[in-house]
Structure formats: structure tokens, C-alpha cells
Amino acid sequence: MSKSQLSEDVFTADVEAPLIAEAGKPGQFVIISISSEYSERIPLTIADANPQKGTIRLIWQRVGKTTAELADMKVGDEIANVAGPLGRPTHIENFGTVVCVGGGIGTAPLLPIAKALKKAGNKIISILGARTKELLILEDEFAQVSDEVIITTDDGSYGRKALVTEPLKELCQRSRKPDQVFAIGPAIMMKFCCAATKQFDVPTQVSLNTIMVDATGMCGGCRIEFDGKPKFVCVDGPEFDGHKVNFDLMMKRLNAYKDQEQKAYEQYKKHGCKIGLDK
């Protein structure tokens, strides 16, 4: 329906999926594959939904073959398979003061959650982090739903030169610490956010994006170790109490196919260039 580039490697598109737009709730995701024969299935979070128009908004980062292929698609092209909404919706209630921490592409799934939390009467403090200014996304959207927005960049090119954990810690040190934290971003960021909030005993929800095949509970490839037991991100999550998640193991599982994925991406890039030359 529409497509744009949010930063060098981050893209967004509104995709026609009326049933998912109607049924989708904050925290849920879809699984897509570009064609039916050979494409892989990847989970993408639903950043927004418009039930009237029958569209959902997807935001993704170009990290491998499938996300690059998706980025190369044009308005009007068809994604062969979009299934969802999957996962359990976020538990929304009036917690009081909620800190929403978004890192990189994780900012996208955080937005509908922040919106719903605001609607439920929470005071929202958003911390948005990126490596550098030009990779920061959705700042305006967050400004609309937040009582306070704190921006951090790793290189100091915009906002505070800090990791998101710094302001998060400061907020936890206030006399009235936050009642709830939502942290969505790279696994390493969520790990350190949880380590920070654990010291202050502030409940912290994280949303995990592990490798999935079917995303309906059937394969178990997405499993994590939660409180020492296996849990499936697709049907038990994607949100979990971050203080009980074994992030180290999760990060290793995320890298299970790193070499093969890298090779496929390289091949795609080469192939893509050839097509360019032919023209």
C-alpha cells in the first residue's frame, strides 16, 4: 500500500491484511514469507494497525536476505503470505508510571504498546536509543504519547551520549521509582535493562524476537530458557518477565544460522547487483 525508508537500513510499509488489522492487539506479530515455494518464514511485529483501511504497518531492519528482498519490493507488489496476529497481546493496565525503553528497531513494536498504556491512564516516560542520530526512528510518534522523551545515542550525535540503561537507572533511583518498565530492542540491550531494573526491583517486560518457523507453537525453535524452564516465544510470549529470561543462551540461539544467513545475504546482494547491471 505504501512504503518508505526510515533510516539507512530500516523500512516501513503499510500492508493490506484486513483480518489481521481487525484482530491485532499491541504486542502481537505476524509471520510472513515473500513467496510460497522457497522463501523462509520470518516474524515481524505489527507496529500499527488501521482496521478501517484494513492495513497493518510493518517496520523492519535489513539484516539478511529476506529483509533485503522485502526492502526491494515496490508498492503494489504482493507478499505471498502474511499470517497473524500471533503471540499473546501485551497485558495493558494502569500501572502508574511506565518507562518505555526502545532500542533500534525495537522502537517499532514498542509504539503500539506505549499508545495503549497511555490510553489506559499511565504516565509514560520513553527512552529511545540508537547508535547514531540518523538511525533513530519514530521520535515524533513517541513524543505524542509520552509525558517525557529521553533520547540517547551511542556517539552523542543526538540527545544524550549514553546507552539507554543510564537514564533508566536514574529513573529507578528517583524517590518514586517507575511502577513498570517495557524494554524492547536488541537482546543485549534488554539484558542490560533487566540487569539495571532488577537492582531496584522494578518489574520489566521484554518482547523477544527469536528464530521461528511456524510461529504457532508447533516447532519449538523459538524456545528460550525462562526461570530455568523452556518456554516458546510464539505461544507463551513474545513478552516475558525480563528478570527471568536467560538472555545469554537466547543470544547464542539467535546466532544459530549466522554463517548460512550471511552467505545467503551475500549471494542475494551479488545477484541484486547483476540485475542492476543488466538494466
Next chain:
Amino acid sequence: MTEKERQKLLQQLLEKQKTGKLKPADRYEIPPQDMPAQDPVKRRANVNEVATGYTETQARLEAMRCLQCKTAPCIKGCPVQIRIQDFVAVIADGDFKKALAIIKENSLLPAVCGRVCPQEVQCQQTCTVGLKFKDTGKAVSIGRLERFVADLDQNGDGTPTVAPETGMKVAVIGSGPGGIVAAADTARAGHDVTIFEAFHKTGGVMVYGIPEFRLPKAIVQEEIDVLTKMGVKIVCNFIVGRTRTIEQLMTEDGFDAAYIGVGAGLPRFMGIEGESLVGVYSANEYLTRANLMKAYDFGKGADTPIALSKKVAVIGGGNVTMDSARTAVRLGAEKVYLVYRRSEKEMPARIEEVHHAKEEGVEFHILQSPKRIIGDQNSHVTAIECLKYRLGELDESGRRRPIPIEGSEFQIDVDAVIIAIGNIANPLIRQTTPGLQFNKWGNIIVDENCKTSLEGVYAGGDIVLGAATVILAMGQGRIAAAAINQYLEKKKLDTD
């Protein structure tokens, strides 16, 4: 026996039969016909079907081994009561079309069932010929005969006639064997049927689970095509419970009845240390990557990766275990170990699958089970630590209970582990369908007509039975469809 010798033998037998001289003793002497198969060494490197099917002569000879005994114990062993001795008799006569028609009275998917039914514990277990030789392996090969006539019909006009439209809408949830049968039988009665499938492809376990080399996808697709020709609508990427709930289907979307055939669901893990290491798969994941997502073509078009392992341990003793082990062989593993805690006698897998797995070089480690899985600093699997077992008294399943031998720990070096010890019920329908009753294992409770606690909602297959077979799922699909047809007939009368 060469094909020429077989033809000669068949001629002699037919002569005898014509003159009324063919005695049971002659039938006992006919050698059981082996299933022609791809050479084990060659097939290790391809995913094509292993068993290539009987020739016409083989089929007729095998059919002539049937004594046509009055009691027909084979029929009692068949979950859908196919008139076995009748279809075997007409195969012996060479009337293959009629044989298929007889099978189709009771079974919609003969090409599938002829391949994947566990005949040795069903129809062939009680076969008089097998009993005479005290060897079920020498029973009449009913399954192979079923497959033979089904395959002959590949391009036939198998589309059943459909009754006039009733205006009633039926939702079939899941496109596995039970769903296909339920859809066909309700469509035949003139109802407007829609199948909802969560995956992007139809066929359920027949496409994501059972490998190509055992059940070619094209065969499943033909059955789906028949449904489409009958007017059944198919909606993929539709997760009932998430995309729409059963309640929404029944109230807002105007469906008059529903059949839930969503399958088994969540893979069971062992609960041992190291199960989340990189390289540990559920059989569901391993097979789905390899089959449905065609990971064997990774880098040659397919985008879904799979661990390219050299030494693989597969845990379990069922058909899915054999499928996983044999898939690992085809993906290039040099060593594939099958680790099972009981003895080979207790294995639930079909004898033929065990035989094929061994032929392909799978090493059987029986009376052993992993105690923990060991990984390196990158959390990649490097070994499993196993315990040895001995067999004790009979347990509730009627098999001898495996008992670990203390202090018998030893290690096997592997770089992948596939856990194939069964499934537990998927909670999705339970979480999203208030009023539907489940037992303590999460399986849907139904009556003898597969009717659930909800009005107009029926269920069958693995979500009701726990892990079962294709034929049992089909049987339930058939029972449910009959009940749905009856229910809708009454509903129509009431509303008219």
C-alpha cells in the same frame, strides 16, 4: 524372482483358478512380493520416494496369496473398515478400477494410507496368511496393494459427485488428513465448505512432517485438488483462535458447523540439561525445515537454513524418529544415531521404516537415553551423555518399563540432537475458545460422534486422540462429517 518368472507363475495360477483347481495350499506357496525400492546407497543422497511400488504382476500375485477367508479378520483391523477381501479379490482378477472404487467407499486417501498406515498392527496383523506362517511380515501386503491401485488412478477422474447446494456453511480448521476427509464428506452432502489452514500450504502433517521420500507431496496435492474441484474453499495463513476465533466464525461469519482438526501441536522435550543449546531440534522443527521449507535446497533457491550436521543423535523410537533420522542422512550427516530407551521390540515405529532406516546406515542405540546434552563455549552441541537402560515389569502401556542402570553414563559425540518423543496439545484453541471442554492433557473432549461441548462444533484427530496416525485422523474426520451432515439436515428442517 524376475518379472518374467512372476508372469509365468501368474499364468499358471490363473489357469488353475479357471479350472477350479486352485487350493489354499497353492496360495501359501506364492512367494510374498517384496516392495521394489531405490538402492539404499543411492537414496541416501536424494529425497525421492524410497518404495517405488508394485508392478501389475506383483500386485496380482500378492492378491492371489489372499485366502478369501470367510471371517475376514483384516476388516476388523482396519480403522475405517475397508472391504479388504473384496478389493484384494478383484485385484487378483485384474480389475484395478473396481478395487479402487471399493476402497473409496470407506477411505478417501488410498494413495496416502497405502503408504503411511501402520498395516502390521492393523489389517495385516490379523491376516490368516500371516498367522499361518506365524509372521505378520508374511501376511498379505494389503497396504502395498492399496497403494498400487491408488497410484494407477493418478490422472483419473476421482472427483466425487456433489449433492445440490444446501446453503449451509461448514468451517474445517486444519487441512491435515482429518480435515481433508471431513471437508470432502461435508462438501459431498452439498454444504458450502471452507478449510482454514495456519500454514502457507495445505496438507498438515502430510506436508510438514512426513518426508517426501515416504510420501511425495504431489500425492497430497492431488487430494487437495480434488477438494477444490468439489467446490471446497481453502484459506491459508489463517490461524483460528488468532485471526478469527471459533466463536466469530460461528456467530459473525455465518458458519453453521465446524470441524476442529488442528493436530497435535507442541513438541515434547525431555526436561534435561542442555536442551536449549544450538543444534538441538524438536523433530517438528527439523522436519518442517527440511520438508515444508525445503531446507535441503538451501543455497540452491530455498531460504530456510538447517544445521549441516555431521553426527546426529535422534531420540525416540516412533515413525517421526525414523523420519528425522533418515532426513538427517539425506542432509549429509555421516553418522546418525537413533537413541531409544527401550528395546527394538517396543519401538512404535513401523517395521518397514525401521528396516529402511537401518538399510540407510542409521545406527541403532537401544536401551539408552540421554541424561544431559553437552555444549561448547558457544553453546553449540558437542555430545550427549547417555545412561544405559534395562527392561523391567510391564507398564501401563503394556510394554516393559525401561529402568536406568546407575553409573552406566557414557558419551556420544554429536553436533546435532533431534528430540522425537512426541507432542502435547497446542493450547491455542483452548486459550481462545470459551466453553469448549478439554481433558487434563489439553485434548478436546468429544462424544462417539466427535461432537464437542459446543453446539455445532466437532473435533477429531490428534487434538482429540493425542498423537495418533493419519488413518485414525481420517476415520474421525469421516465420523465427524457424518454427524455434521446429520446435524445440518436437522438444522435446515428446523429453519425451513
